Amino acid sequence: MKPINRDYKVRNFHQAKWDEPIIFELHQSGERGVMIPEAEEGIVSKVGDGVSKIPSKMARKKSPNLPEVSQARVLRHYLRLSQQTLGSDINIEIGQGTCTMKYIPKINEFLIRNPKLTELHPLQDESTVQGVLGLIYQLDLAMREISGMDYFSFQPSGGTQALFTMASIVRAIHDSNGEAEQRDEIITTMFSHPGQTATAIVKGYKIITLQPDEDGFPKLEDLKNVVSERTAGFVVANPEDTGIFNPQIKEFTDVVHEAGGICYYDQANANGLLGITRAKEAGFDMCFFNLHKTFAAPHMCGGPATGALGVVEELKEFLPAPIVAYNGDTYFLEDDMKNSVGKVRSFHGVPQTMIRAYSWIRSLGPEGLKQVAQTAVLNSNYLYHKILKIKGASAPYVIGNRFEQVRYSWEKMTEDTGVTTEDVQRRMPDFGLHYWTSHHPYIVPQPFTLEPTESYSKEDLDEYVAALTQISKEAYEEPEKVKNAPYNSVIHKMDERDYLDNPEKWAISWRVYLKKTGKTKVTSF
Amino acid sequence: MAREENVSHPYIPNTVPEVQKEMLEEIGLENIDELYEGIPESLILKDKMNIPSSLTEFKLRKEIESSLNLNKNCDENTNFMGAGCWQHFVPAVCDEVNQRSEFLTAYAGEPYEDHGRIQALFEYQSLVAELVDMEVVNVPTFDWAQAASTSLRMACRITGRNEVLLPRTIDPDKLRIIKNYCSPDIVCEVVDYESSSGQLDMKDLKGKVSTNTAAVYFENPSFLGFIEEKGDEISKLCHELGALSIVGVDPSSLGVIETPSQYGADIVCGDLQPLGMHMNYGGGQAGFIATRDEEKYVQEYPSRLFGIVPTEVEGEYGFGDITFERTSLYDRLNGKESVGTQTALWGITAGVYLSLLGPNGMYELGQTILQNSQYAQEQLSKLKGVTSSRFNSLNFKEFVIDFNGTGKSVEEIHQHLLKEGIFAGMDLSESFPELGQSALYCVTEVHSKNDIDKLVKAIQDVVE
Numbered sequence: 009m010k011p012i013n014r015d016y017k018v019r020n021f022h023q024a025k026w027d028e029p030i031i032f033e034l035h036q037s038g039e040r041g042v043m044i045p046e047a048e049e050g051i052v053s054k055v056g057d058g059v060s061k062i063p064s065k066m067a068r069k070k071s072p073n074l075p076e077v078s079q080a081r082v083l084r085h086y087l088r089l090s091q092q093t094l095g096s097d098i099n100i101e102i103g104q105g106t107c108t109m110k111y112i113p114k115i116n117e118f119l120i121r122n123p124k125l126t127e128l129h130p131l132q133d134e135s136t137v138q139g140v141l142g143l144i145y146q147l148d149l150a151m152r153e154i155s156g157m158d159y160f161s162f163q164p165s166g167g168t169q170a171l172f173t174m175a176s177i178v179r180a181i182h183d184s185n186g187e188a189e190q191r192d193e194i195i196t197t198m199f200s201h202p203g204q205t206a207t208a209i210v211k212g213y214k215i216i217t218l219q220p221d222e223d224g225f226p227k228l229e230d231l232k233n234v235v236s237e238r239t240a241g242f243v244v245a246n247p248e249d250t251g252i253f254n255p256q257i258k259e260f261t262d263v264v265h266e267a268g269g270i271c272y273y274d275q276a277n278a279n280g281l282l283g284i285t286r287a288k289e290a291g292f293d294m295c296f297f298n299l300h301k302t303f304a305a306p307h308m309c310g311g312p313a314t315g316a317l318g319v320v321e322e323l324k325e326f327l328p329a330p331i332v333a334y335n336g337d338t339y340f341l342e343d344d345m346k347n348s349v350g351k352v353r354s355f356h357g358v359p360q361t362m363i364r365a366y367s368w369i370r371s372l373g374p375e376g377l378k379q380v381a382q383t384a385v386l387n388s389n390y391l392y393h394k395i396l397k398i399k400g401a402s403a404p405y406v407i408g409n410r411f412e413q414v415r416y417s418w419e420k421m422t423e424d425t426g427v428t429t430e431d432v433q434r435r436m437p438d439f440g441l442h443y444w445t446s447h448h449p450y451i452v453p454q455p456f457t458l459e460p461t462e463s464y465s466k467e468d469l470d471e472y473v474a475a476l477t478q479i480s481k482e483a484y485e486e487p488e489k490v491k492n493a494p495y496n497s498v499i500h501k502m503d504e505r506d507y508l509d510n511p512e513k514w515a516i517s518w519r520v521y522l523k524k525t526g527k528t529k530v531t532s533f
Numbered sequence: 534m535a536r537e538e539n540v541s542h543p544y545i546p547n548t549v550p551e552v553q554k555e556m557l558e559e560i561g562l563e564n565i566d567e568l569y570e571g572i573p574e575s576l577i578l579k580d581k582m583n584i585p586s587s588l589t590e591f592k593l594r595k596e597i598e599s600s601l602n603l604n605k606n607c608d609e610n611t612n613f614m615g616a617g618c619w620q621h622f623v624p625a626v627c628d629e630v631n632q633r634s635e636f637l638t639a640y641a642g643e644p645y646e647d648h649g650r651i652q653a654l655f656e657y658q659s660l661v662a663e664l665v666d667m668e669v670v671n672v673p674t675f676d677w678a679q680a681a682s683t684s685l686r687m688a689c690r691i692t693g694r695n696e697v698l699l700p701r702t703i704d705p706d707k708l709r710i711i712k713n714y715c716s717p718d719i720v721c722e723v724v725d726y727e728s729s730s731g732q733l734d735m736k737d738l739k740g741k742v743s744t745n746t747a748a749v750y751f752e753n754p755s756f757l758g759f760i761e762e763k764g765d766e767i768s769k770l771c772h773e774l775g776a777l778s779i780v781g782v783d784p785s786s787l788g789v790i791e792t793p794s795q796y797g798a799d800i801v802c803g804d805l806q807p808l809g810m811h812m813n814y815g816g817g818q819a820g821f822i823a824t825r826d827e828e829k830y831v832q833e834y835p836s837r838l839f840g841i842v843p844t845e846v847e848g849e850y851g852f853g854d855i856t857f858e859r860t861s862l863y864d865r866l867n868g869k870e871s872v873g874t875q876t877a878l879w880g881i882t883a884g885v886y887l888s889l890l891g892p893n894g895m896y897e898l899g900q901t902i903l904q905n906s907q908y909a910q911e912q913l914s915k916l917k918g919v920t921s922s923r924f925n926s927l928n929f930k931e932f933v934i935d936f937n938g939t940g941k942s943v944e945e946i947h948q949h950l951l952k953e954g955i956f957a958g959m960d961l962s963e964s965f966p967e968l969g970q971s972a973l974y975c976v977t978e979v980h981s982k983n984d985i986d987k988l989v990k991a992i993q994d995v996v997e
Contacts, residue, residue: 023646030841030850031656031888041889042624044897047904048982054911058903059789061927066760068791073663076891079626086630086885092649095638104640111544112638115590121632124601129614130815132956133947136610139603140814153582165675168861168873176713188717206861206871210686212717215866253571284569285576300874304544307640309650310672310837310877312816350709354617354676355815367597373587376542383547385568386556393560409571437646444641448865465546466556498648500844502851507842511828514840514855516669518659520826521841 017474021440022496024091031085032518035075041082073519092498094442096307100468102391103436103443105413105457106201106249108279108301116304116367120360130355134340140359141339144332147316147366154377155275155295156288157318161327162299162357167276169352170296170315171243172207174272176349177294177319177326178241179211181270184326184347191240195264197226199248199415202448204274213240220451224252224405231263239269246290247277249446249457251388251410261291270294278302279461280385280412283378287318294319303365314361328352383462385411387469391460394473399480400424404452413459415452422454427483427490429454432476434501435493439475543590607812607956611984615931615975616756616959617677617704617804618812621785622979624889627809631882644852651852654877655839657884664784664887664895665801666792667823671836673880677804678707680820681750681781682714684800686870687822687833688748688777689719696720698741698749700733704756705964724749728967731759731924731933733767744774748800752781753793757965757973758931759924760790768797784808784821784883785977786929788895789903800824805879809886819879832859835870898978902930905985906976912989917997923971930975933961937969939996946995947972953991 047058059067077085095101101109120126128137148160164170175194182188194208195216205215216234218226226244242264247253254260261271273287273295279302287295299305300313307313319327329348330341341356372380392414395401400421403414418429429445433456436443446455460469482489492501506513515521541548547556557563569577588596612620630636639650658670674680685697697715699708701723712721725737733751742749749771753761768778779800780793785807793801801823810817824830831838840855854860861868890898910932913921918938922928936943947957958974965971976985 023648027848028649028652030652030659031884032659040891040893041626042894044890044894045622045901045978046897047901047908050982051904051908051985055904055907058900058907061903061907062760062789063762063927065765066762066791066927068787068789069795070666071892072666072787072792072895074660074887074891074895076893077888079889082885082888083626083629085888086626086653086881087633089649089653090630090633090635092652093635093639094642094646095635096640097634097638099646101638101640104642107640109640113544113590115594117632117637119594119597119601121628122598122601123608124598124604124606126811126813127606127608127620128604128814129607129612129620129812129956130618131614131616131959132605132607132612133951136605136951136956137814139600142603143597143600150584153584165876166874168871169675169679172714172871179717202861202865202868203871203873205865206868209866210714210870255571255573258573258576283582284578285572286578289576289578298874306637307874308878309636309639309654309881310641311874312675312819312876312879313874350713351678351706352710352713354678354706354710354818358816359814360816363597367593369584370588370593370596371544371590372542374582374584376545376587377582377584379542379545379548382565382568383545383553386553386565387547389560389562389568390556411571433643434645437643442642442646444643447862462545462547466552468546494645497645499645499849499851500846502644502853503843503845504853508840508853508855508857511826511831514831516658516826516831516838516840516855517662518656518841519662520668 018439018478023437023498025498026088026092028085028088030518032075034077034081034085037076039076039078041077041079099441100464100472101442102458102460102464102472103441105444105459106276108459108461110304110461111463112304112306113368113371116364119367120363125359125363138339141332143366144359144362145334145339147362148332150369151316151318154282155318156286157295158321159324159327159331160316160318161331162314162316162362163328163351163353164315164317165353165358166311166313167298167315168203168207170317171203171274172210173317173328173349173352174294174296175208175211175213177323178270180326180347180349182240191238193238194240195231195234195242197244197248198449198451199250200243200245201249201274201276204243208243224250225254228256228259231260235263235267235269237268239264239267241270241272243272243274245274245277247411249415250405251412251414252406253409253411257290276301277412280381282381283374284381293323299361299365304368305361305364312358312361314358380462387460387462387464388412388414391458391469395476398477399484401480413457415446415455415457417452418454421480421483425483425487427487429456431490431493432479435479435490436475438494438496441472441475610954610956611987612956613958613974613976613988614956616973618815618818619807619975619977620812620979621807621977623809623811624886626889627882627885630885631878636878636881651839653881653884655841655852657880658839660884660887661821662823664787665823666794667801668826669831669838670821670823671834671838673805673876674820674822674836675875676818677781677802677820678710680802680822681707682711683835683870684779684802684822685711685715685719685748685750687800688779690833691829692747692775692777694745694747696722696745697747698722698724700724700726700751700755702726702731702755702757730926731755731757732761732763732926735763735766742770742774742776746774746776748777748779750779750781754783754786754929757924757933758928759926760929764793764796772797785902786899789899790929805883808883810879810882817879819876832856833869835860835872837872901978905978905980906930906932909976909985912985913992916993919992919996923968930977931973933968933971934974935971941996943970943972946992949995950991955988955991
């Protein structure tokens with residue numbers, strides 16, 4: 009038998025396609041997927057059927073229209089859907105820039121499924137949860153070293169919630185010193201993440217956005233022109249989503265501090281900086297890390313996650329309560345922060361994510377963390393070098409000086425061929441790869457953002473580049489091929505007209521789909 | 534042959550020196566430090582971080598497991614705590630699906646390579662829609678408190694008003710979360726409850742609700758465990774004044790208890806944790822929001838909403854983001870609130886759970902919970918000085934035990950129970966001082982008669 013032909017640079021891939029129905033179409037009256045524990049006879053004989061005590065107007069009249077499906081069929085359905093999902097364990101997941109997709113160590117998944125964690129109630133007596141509290145505290149100590157901050161809260165359950173919490177703390181600080189009315193502006197930069205502006209707006213702030221200069225840097229002069237006695241805070245990602253690091257960051261935080269503002273740091277893009285440079289030295293009062301990005305906890309289709317929030321000593325009293333503390337003998341939940349913003353998530357956040365992150369840190373040690381950063385930046389620059397050689401691709405703004413990721417552009421290719429970044433997005437799955445365009449702001453024309461992290465080998469990067477090169481070649485030679493993609497995916501091109509934005513046609517649930525299409529319930533498949 | 538140390542970390546392939554050299558050559562650099570020349574020297578960390586050295590997988594497992602073994606869990610003990618996180622039976626298929634590598638490691642993939650993830654989330658939306666008898670459900674939020682907070686902000690945008698009313702029986706922590714989320718522009722006011730029944734005090738409500746009210750939020754079952762029976766009256770009052778009725782609901786009750794949409798709720802929210810998630814020390818929480826399919830509601834969701842879309846090939850289901858322009862990912866300055874990583878995997882897991890149980894399973898779940906908790910209340914009430922429940926309303930799953938007649942504090946009783954391997958209910962004496970020495974206990978389908986009898990005996994030993 010001949011070996012696989014490696015002359016082709018791109019993979020001969022076809023995603024699993026099952027023509028899998030919607031779960032409601034699997035309904036067969038009388039089937040069931042699981043038996044629920046019944047009340048024991050000794051209980052039933054005392055209390056009867058239980059439900060007849062429900063006041064009649066509060067008893068459910070009409071049974072929920074859920075499907076009845078046998079267990080094996082439910083399992084087969086969901087496993088088929090999982091096969092039709094290209095997680096980061098399956099593909100070279102460098103196409104989701106700003107999200108730091110990396111290898112998810114299996115040992116961590118094994119550890120967090122331990123019943124000594126899964127079967128803990130969050131209100132158990134502290135004496136019964138010393139193990140989990142100890143691990144969270146150890147994670148706190150590690151995060152302090154990585155950031156230079158003094159205390160961490162792991163309550164925020166994601167990056168946007170951490171940003172929201174930091175905006176809440178900014179407000180609480182100015183409330184406590186009587187300046188809340190006066191300080192109503194938050195300054196940020198254009199290439200910071202949308203969550204920075206969106207969450208500050210929820211807290212009632214006006215947003216001032218610094219625009220990038222021709223090299224992609226925010227200008228210190230612009231900042232000086234907008235800071236004032238109205239400045240409540242300054243929030244920024246550094247490097248920004250373009251991959252550009254602002255070397256004047258300390259000057260920025262100094263200017264904001266002089267005006268009485270609080271500086272908070274979105275470290276969603278911190279992966280390339282671990283052990284290299286820290287929030288504290290750059291003058292930040294607060295920062296957060298996404299444990300589900302930088303610290304290798306999985307993304308889980310979009311959470312649950314953790315936005316680990318660190319503050320300097322003086323801001324401890326504003327943190328959401330409780331935080332985990334240690335008295336030299338016992339771990340405990342410290343709840344007496346006098347100006348606390350209260351709480352932002354129920355209980356203590358997501359301990360599974362915290363323990364995954366701690367395990368990852370322990371697997372790497374201080375040298376390993378630095379290797380993560382260095383390798384991620386090496387990978388990013390290697391990729392940058394290769395992408396710029398692809399016909400029609402470019403990377404706007406400064407040459408060099410890019411870190412964890414780069415925001416690229418197909419502007420030239422689109423001008424030459426009409427093939428857009430959305431077309432590329434549909435073609436990449438044909439090679440077994442994920443590719444994301446970019447989120448707001450849509451300043452870079454025909455954008456795509458690649459973040460290769462430390463997890464991918466040179467060979468992996470070369471394969472990704474080969475797929476983009478192939479698509480560029482197709483765009484110049486037979487553009488319709490790219491425009492009509494995908495071919496080897498689960499589905500073909502969607503007919504999006506009307507169905508996503510027209511209230512008469514959109515269907516956000518199966519019952520609405522049946523109603524709007526005039527179809528009746530399908531009872532079997 | 535000697536063992537080579539640290540040639541390459543197992544998680545970082547490109548630490549192989551030859552490969553690194555080749556890559557550096559490709560980009561025209563001599564060494565890796567040159568990559569950081571954009572960072573000023575003054576910001577470069579000089580010291581090594583004070584973090585313990587790396588561990589092999591073998592040693593890591595030993596270390597983390599030895600820490601976790603210090604915990605005493607609810608399997609080895611008997612747990613009667615609820616209060617926002619509940620111990621339920623988790624079908625093995627829920628665990629199997631939620632640990633599948635493809636779902637576990639997927640994130641924001643596109644419809645053409647993450648078809649399965651998006652279909653699973655569309656199905657979750659559809660299944661919860663049936664359970665709560667609504668038409669639109671979002672990809673889940675962080676938790677119930679967040680779902681309630683966002684529901685209130687949605688109501689304020691829809692009505693153009695900025696005052697909301699909440700029940701005084703609400704979980705104090707949830708109220709703290711809501712108040713922080715609603716500040717500074719929304720006024721949150723609390724409505725009292727009837728001391729005998731725990732039900733919302735209609736007189737107090739009528740005195741506080743007005744044409745400035747955007748919404749009245751209440752819960753069913755309430756945080757203190759009883760069924761709120763005046764949902765129809767509350768909703769009617771809201772609607773007369775142009776306010777919305779928002780109901781927070783425990784989905785495990787909906788096989789047997791009437792759904793809020795039937796007594797006038799405009800927005801229904803709650804937590805998915807009872808639907809197939811382990812307690813995870815509070816890490817299994819996930820909030821849902823549901824409404825009717827009306828544009829004025831749909832446009833106010835900040836969350837992602839996946840809808841079903843035809844493809845160019847007849848007979849294929851495609852899925853996409855409905856009204857993506859609403860979101861902060863589309864428009865950083867004008868998006869509704871914000872959206873980012875939330876709790877999507879728990880949504881998929883809840884979908885698996887509802888698919889497994891079906892309508893009959895949800896009914897049986899509700900029935901077993903009612904039977905077990907009614908038995909516990911009956912047996913506990915026989916104890917001298919103990920009243921359960923404190924309120925004369927029907928309880929679902931949770932109930933308030935009044936220990937005031939025993940002469941003992943809740944703390945004293947609970948310390949005794951702890952020694953007996955029983956994790957007692959939440960002490961309410963601080964957060965609800967008007968109830969004196971009372972505690973919120975939770976009994977679900979996981980409890981056996983023996984568990985409950987053991988609890989009753991242990992309390993009897995302290996109080997009699």
